[in-house]
Amino acid sequence: MTRLLIAAAGAALCLAALPPAAQEEGSGPLGLPNKAGASVLMTELNAIEAANIIRRGRVIPLGREYRPEMPLGPGQDYALSRTTSRGDTSTRVETTLSAPLTAGTYLxxxxxxxxxxxxxxxxxxxxxxxxxxxxxxxAAGVEHLKPIFTRGILIDMVTVNGGPMDAGQEITVADIEKALDWFGVNEPGNGDAVVFHTGWGRHWIADNDTYLSGAPGIGLEVAEWLIEREVALVATDAWTVGVQPVKEGPERDFPVSLALTQKHGILLHDNVESERLIDAEISEFAYIFAPVPIRGATGSPGAPLAVY
Structure with missing residues (x-):
């Protein structure tokens, strides 16, 4: 079995060296008449590599709890209603959630x-x-996305920065390289998931106005660095992967989202509870998430998992 896993990992490295179009037939930015974006980069061999990271069998949910007090954008509402049906032999309670798909932890x-x-x-x-x-x-509903089971790596910017980051503070490639070297983790590669921990989650519910006023995050320099390494997903503990406010252009424009997702199909996971990775003292793990296949939806709620 060990020999098989080693061979599979070697094959994964060879496959990762090929351009995406060589891995999937067809036409489009990632070698497909593509409705699945960079999720096509996560192959069976990525899953095998991720599974080989698991040593202790511990599972960490990274999704924040959905509740009325959580930060909501302008015009967004959250409501959970209940209906109780009583019969002679049983009672059933149905719950209905009314909330935008971009509330809470979402893809x-x-x-x-x-x-x-x-x-x-x-x-x-x-x-x-x-x-x-x-x-x-x-044409771009989340039902087209492939399930996520791939290598995840944590970029702990709180340690690199010497404390939690502030709104508008931009993560640089030098910061990432310092974090990777600090924790002895190889840089991201084909089909990987990258999770940024900035400390911005400290404002979640505690100070929603501050949480939504801006965010630390990456700029176009890091976006291009991630694109070159063909990552499949980027996650953050803030409400946006890209730094806000941006240094150039309209205050709430989203150049990082356009570079990663609109141009390259890289998926973004927002409001992730990365503090749990810090508490577990891990920097590399299997990142697992199955988008809720809501036909035609432009986002998916749910809790990603880190398994190590």
Whole structure:
């Protein structure tokens, strides 16, 4: 069995060296008539590599608890209602949740952020009408995404920074390289998931106005670095992966999301409770998440898992 796993890992490295188009047939930014984005980079061999990281069998949920007090954007509401049905032999309670899919810990789908202007476009050139048609499921719904089971690595910016980061503070490539060297972790590669811990989660519920006012995060320098390494997913403990406010352009523009997702199909996971990785003192793990296959949805709620 050990020989098989070693051989498989070697094959994974060979496969990762190929361009994505060589791994999947077809046409499109990632070698497909692509509705699945960078989730196609997570192959069976990525799953084997991730499984080989698991040594202690410990599972850490990284999703924040959904509750009325959590930060919500302008115009967003959260409501959980209950209906009780009583019979002669049993009682059933049904719950109905009314909340945006971008509340709590959520995965940004390929139809969430696109370019502006007179001819707005989303990943793979999809138009807003194709992403969210009035009479159909849409071309970039999360139901097209592949399940996530891949190597995850933590970039602990609190340690590198000497304390929690502030809104508008940008993570650099030098910061990432310092964190990787500090914790002895290899840099991310084809199909990996990268989780940034900035300490911004300290404001979650404790100070929602501050939490939503801005965020530390990456800029275009790191975005290009991640694109070159063909990662599949980027996660953060803030409400956005990209630093806010941005240093150039409109205050709440999203150049990092456009670079990662709109151009390259890289998935983004926001509001992740990365503090639990710090508490567990781990920097490398299997990152697992199955998007809820809501047909036509541009995002997915749910709790990613870190297993080590």
């Amino acid at each position: 940004e789908g390929l139809g969430h952020t696109g370019t502006g202007g007179e001819d707005p476009r989303f990943f793979n050139g999809f138009t807003p009408d194709e992403v969210a048609p009035e009479d159909g499921p849409g």
